Amino acid sequence: MPATIRDVARASGVHISTVSRTFSAPHLVNPETRVRVLACAEELGYRPNRAARALITGRTHNIGLIIADIANPFFPPLIKAAESQARHRDYHVFVADTNEDPVAEEELVHAMAKQVDGVLLCSPRMSNSLIEQLSREVPLVVINRQVTGLPCVMMDVAQGARLAIEHLLDLGHRKLALLSGPRGSWTSRELRRSAVAAARSGGAELTVLGPNPPTETGGAGLADQVRRAEVTAVLAYNDLMAIGLIEGLDALGIRVPQDVSVVGIDDIALSRLTRPKLTTVATPTAAAGRTAVDMLLQHDTGVRARGVRNGTSDDRRTTAQVMLQTELVIRDSTAPAPLDGRNRPGAACTDPDPDPHCTAGPGHPATATTGDVVAS
Amino acid sequence: MPATIRDVARASGVHISTVSRTFSAPHLVNPETRVRVLACAEELGYRPNRAARALITGRTHNIGLIIADIANPFFPPLIKAAESQARHRDYHVFVADTNEDPVAEEELVHAMAKQVDGVLLCSPRMSNSLIEQLSREVPLVVINRQVTGLPCVMMDVAQGARLAIEHLLDLGHRKLALLSGPRGSWTSRELRRSAVAAARSGGAELTVLGPNPPTETGGAGLADQVRRAEVTAVLAYNDLMAIGLIEGLDALGIRVPQDVSVVGIDDIALSRLTRPKLTTVATPTAAAGRTAVDMLLQHDTGVRARGVRNGTSDDRRTTAQVMLQTELVIRDSTAPAPLDGRNRPGAACTDPDPDPHCTAGPGHPATATTGDVVAS
DNA sequence: GTGAAAGCGCTAACAC
DNA sequence: GTGTTAGCGCTTTCAC
Numbered sequence: 001m002p003a004t005i006r007d008v009a010r011a012s013g014v015h016i017s018t019v020s021r022t023f024s025a026p027h028l029v030n031p032e033t034r035v036r037v038l039a040c041a042e043e044l045g046y047r048p049n050r051a052a053r054a055l056i057t058g059r060t061h062n063i064g065l066i067i068a069d070i071a072n073p074f075f076p077p078l079i080k081a082a083e084s085q086a087r088h089r090d091y092h093v094f095v096a097d098t099n100e101d102p103v104a105e106e107e108l109v110h111a112m113a114k115q116v117d118g119v120l121l122c123s124p125r126m127s128n129s130l131i132e133q134l135s136r137e138v139p140l141v142v143i144n145r146q147v148t149g150l151p152c153v154m155m156d157v158a159q160g161a162r163l164a165i166e167h168l169l170d171l172g173h174r175k176l177a178l179l180s181g182p183r184g185s186w187t188s189r190e191l192r193r194s195a196v197a198a199a200r201s202g203g204a205e206l207t208v209l210g211p212n213p214p215t216e217t218g219g220a221g222l223a224d225q226v227r228r229a230e231v232t233a234v235l236a237y238n239d240l241m242a243i244g245l246i247e248g249l250d251a252l253g254i255r256v257p258q259d260v261s262v263v264g265i266d267d268i269a270l271s272r273l274t275r276p277k278l279t280t281v282a283t284p285t286a287a288a289g290r291t292a293v294d295m296l297l298q299h300d301t302g303v304r305a306r307g308v309r310n311g312t313s314d315d316r317r318t319t320a321q322v323m324l325q326t327e328l329v330i331r332d333s334t335a336p337a338p339l340d341g342r343n344r345p346g347a348a349c350t351d352p353d354p355d356p357h358c359t360a361g362p363g364h365p366a367t368a369t370t371g372d373v374v375a376s
Numbered sequence: 377m378p379a380t381i382r383d384v385a386r387a388s389g390v391h392i393s394t395v396s397r398t399f400s401a402p403h404l405v406n407p408e409t410r411v412r413v414l415a416c417a418e419e420l421g422y423r424p425n426r427a428a429r430a431l432i433t434g435r436t437h438n439i440g441l442i443i444a445d446i447a448n449p450f451f452p453p454l455i456k457a458a459e460s461q462a463r464h465r466d467y468h469v470f471v472a473d474t475n476e477d478p479v480a481e482e483e484l485v486h487a488m489a490k491q492v493d494g495v496l497l498c499s500p501r502m503s504n505s506l507i508e509q510l511s512r513e514v515p516l517v518v519i520n521r522q523v524t525g526l527p528c529v530m531m532d533v534a535q536g537a538r539l540a541i542e543h544l545l546d547l548g549h550r551k552l553a554l555l556s557g558p559r560g561s562w563t564s565r566e567l568r569r570s571a572v573a574a575a576r577s578g579g580a581e582l583t584v585l586g587p588n589p590p591t592e593t594g595g596a597g598l599a600d601q602v603r604r605a606e607v608t609a610v611l612a613y614n615d616l617m618a619i620g621l622i623e624g625l626d627a628l629g630i631r632v633p634q635d636v637s638v639v640g641i642d643d644i645a646l647s648r649l650t651r652p653k654l655t656t657v658a659t660p661t662a663a664a665g666r667t668a669v670d671m672l673l674q675h676d677t678g679v680r681a682r683g684v685r686n687g688t689s690d691d692r693r694t695t696a697q698v699m700l701q702t703e704l705v706i707r708d709s710t711a712p713a714p715l716d717g718r719n720r721p722g723a724a725c726t727d728p729d730p731d732p733h734c735t736a737g738p739g740h741p742a743t744a745t746t747g748d749v750v751a752s
Numbered sequence: 753g754t755g756a757a758a759g760c761g762c763t764a765a766c767a768c
Numbered sequence: 769g770t771g772t773t774a775g776c777g778c779t780t781t782c783a784c
Contacts, residue, residue, distance in 0.1 A: 051490040052761035076447035092487040094470035111468040114427040428777035
C-alpha cells in the first residue's frame with residue numbers, strides 16, 4: 001500500500017534512478033528536479049524502503065543489542081549509552097531480551113542477523129562455540145564475556161571481587177559466603193575464581209552458594225542457607241541478589257550490617273535507595289555500552305555487495321578485547337565482624353560447582369587492555 | 377560473505393527454487409532431495425536472508441516496540457509480556473527507547489517501518505496527527521494513549537486517580553497536590569482531568585505541580601514546592617516520582633505518611649521495597665503488552681505482495697480501543713491527615729498548565745470497552 | 753517434484 | 769544531470 005520509488009518516478013516524470021539519487025545522493029541531481037521529486041514524494045507519503053536499500057548497500061544502519069534480562073536495572077544504563085553512541089554515528093539500536101534463555105538468545109541473533117549491521121551480545125548464556133559460529137553469520141561484539149577471536153568488552157569483576165573481599169577481611173570477617181550467579185555466566189565464573197583466591201590468600205573461609213538466578217527473588221531465597229552457613233559476610237553476584245538477600249535476612253531477624261555484612265556488584269541506582277544503602281562494586285556499564293558500539297562500528301565499511309565477493313576486501317578486523325576497571329563503593333551494608341563464635345574459620349574454601357563449560361581458559365587474556373580506551 | 381541460496385543450489389545440484397522450497401515449504405520437495413539440500417546448507421552455514429524474504433512475502437515476523445524510557449521499571453513487565461505473547465505466535469520483538477524524545481520517536485518508527493510487521497507505540501510523546509501520519513507507513517498499535525481511528529490499549533488512570541483521591545479524602549485530607557507528568561503525555565492529561573474533578577467534587581483543594589520529568593529525580597526536586605504548597609497529601613504521576621518525592625521530603629525533615637501522605641501510580645516492583653511501602657494505583661502493564669500484540673497480529677494477513685495492489689484486499693481492520701482497569705493498592709505511604717492548620721481548603725483547584733495539545737477530545741470514547749477483553 | 757522466469761523496492765555502474 | 773541496465777537474495781506463479 002505505501003508508495004514505492006516507482007510511484008514517485010511516475011508522478012514526477014523522471015526515471016526511478018533519479019528518485020533514488022534524490023534520496024541517497026541529492027547533490028547529484030538538479031535542484032529543480034530535486035524539489036519536484038521531493039514534492040511528489042511528500043505528496044504520496046513516500047519513504048525509501050530501508051530493507052530493500054540494505055539488500056543492495058549491505059548497510060542497514062541498525063545495531064542489534066541482545067540482553068539477558070531487560071528488567072534487571074543493570075542493563076538500562078548500558079542500553080542508553082549504546083543508543084546514544086549509535087545515534088551519534090547515525091545508527092539505531094534494536095534491543096531484544098532473552099529472559100536468560102540461551103535458546104531465545106540464538107534465535108534472536110538469527111532474527112536480527114540481516115536487519116542489523118552487527119549485534120552486541122550482552123551477558124550471553126550460550127556456549128562459546130555457538131557464539132563463534134553465530135559470529136560467522138553477523139558481526140558480533142561480546143559484552144561481559146571473553147571469547148577468543150572475537151571483540152569483547154569486559155568488566156573487571158575479578159578485580160572488583162578482590163577489592164570486596166579485602167574490604168571484608170579488613171573489617172575482620174573470616175567466614176564468608178559468595179552467592180554465585182547463573183550457570184553459563186562468564187562473570188559469575190570470574191567472580192568465583194577471584195573471590196575464592198582472595199579469601200584463601202587472606203586466610204578466610206569462603207562458601208560458594210549457587211548457581212542462582214540473578215534476581216532479587218534469587219537472593220531472598222538464599223537467606224536461610226546463608227544463616228545455616230554461619231558466615232558473617234556475603235558477596236553477591238549482583239546488587240539485585242544482595243538486596244533480595246537483605247530482605248530475606250531481615251525476615252529471619254538477621255540484621256544487616258550488624259549481624260551480617262553484604263556486598264553487591266554493579267552499583268545499580270536502586271542500591272542507593274534501599275536501607276541500608278548497599279556497599280557494592282561499581283561496574284562501568286555505560287562505558288561498556290559505548291565501547292561496544294565503537295568496536296562494532298570501527299571497521300564497519302559495510303561493503304558487502306558487488307565486487308567484494310572476489311575477495312580483495314580486507315576482512316582482517318583487529319579483534320580488540322577491552323577490560324574495563326571496576327571500583328568498590330562503600331556504603332552502609334558492611335560493618336566490622338561481630339564478635340561471636342561464627343567468625344573462626346573451619347574448613348578450607350568450599351566450591352561445590354566449578355561450572356567449567358563457559359570460558360576459554362583461566363585468567364585474563366594477554367591481549368586484554370586495561371582501561372576504557374578503544375580507538376574510535 | 378555468508379552463503380546464499382545460490383551457493384546451496386550449486387552445491388546440491390538443484391535449482392534455487394528447490395532450495396527455497398526446502399526452507400519455506402518442505403512438504404513440496406522430495407524427501408531425498410530435501411535431505412541433500414539441507415546437508416549442503418548446513419555445510420555452508422546457509423541461513424535464509426529474512427530481509428530478502430520479507431521483501432517478497434511482506435512479512436518479517438518481527439514486531440517493533442517503542443518505549444519512552446527503558447530505564448523506567450514500569451516498562452519491563454509490558455515488554456516481557458509482549459515478547460512472550462509474540463513468541464507464542466512465532467514473532468520476535470525489537471525494542472527501542474526514545475529517551476522521552478518525540479523526535480527520536482518518529483525516527484525510530486521510520487527506522488523500524490520496513491523491518492517489522494507493525495509497531496507498538498508505548499506512551500508516545502508525539503502529536504496525534506503525527507501518529508496518524510506514521511500509521512500510514514506501518515501498522516501501529518498505540519499504548520497509553522487514545523488516538524481516534526487507531527487501535528489503542530489504554531489503562532484507566534482516570535478511574536485510578538479517582539480511587540486514589542477518594543482514598544485520601546476518606547483519610548481526611550483536604551489540601552492535595554498532583555505531580556503531573558511530562559508534557560505530551562496522554563496519561564498525565566487524563567490523570568489531571570480526573571484528579572481535579574474528584575478533588576472538586578469532594579470539596580478539597582488540589583494544586584497541580586508540573587509538568588515534570590517522570591523520574592525519581594523529577595519527584596525529589598518537587599519536595600520543596602510540595603512543602604510550600606502546604607498540602608497534606610500528594611498524588612504523583614508515577615511511582616518513580618512518588619519515591620523520589622518521599623526521599624526529597626525526608627531530606628527536608630518531612631515524614632511520610634505522618635506529615636504528608638503520598639500515592640503513586642503503576643505499582644512497580646520497587647514500590648514494595650521502599651520504606652514506607654508505597655500506596656499506589658496498580659496498572660495492568662503485562663495485560664497491556666499482551667493485548668497490544670494481539671491487536672496488532674489480529675488482522676495481520678501480511679499479504680502485501682503481488683496482486684493485492686489491484687485493491688481487492690479488505691483493508692478494513694476493526695480498530696478496537698481497549699481500556700484496561702486499574703486498582704488501588706493501599707500500603708504504608710498514606711495515613712490520616714495531620715490535625716494542623718494546613719488542612720483547611722482555601723482557593724479552588726489550581727491548574728496552571730492544561731497542556732491541550734495531546735488529546736482528541738474530552739473524556740473517554742464511546743467506542744472504548746472496559747475490561748481486558750480483546751478478540752484473539 | 754523440479755526448473756524457468758518474473759519481480760519485491762531499491763542502488764550502482766555505465767552510457768549519453 | 770538523467771536514463772538504461774543489471775542485479776541484491778529471495779519467493780512464487782507457471783510449465784513440464
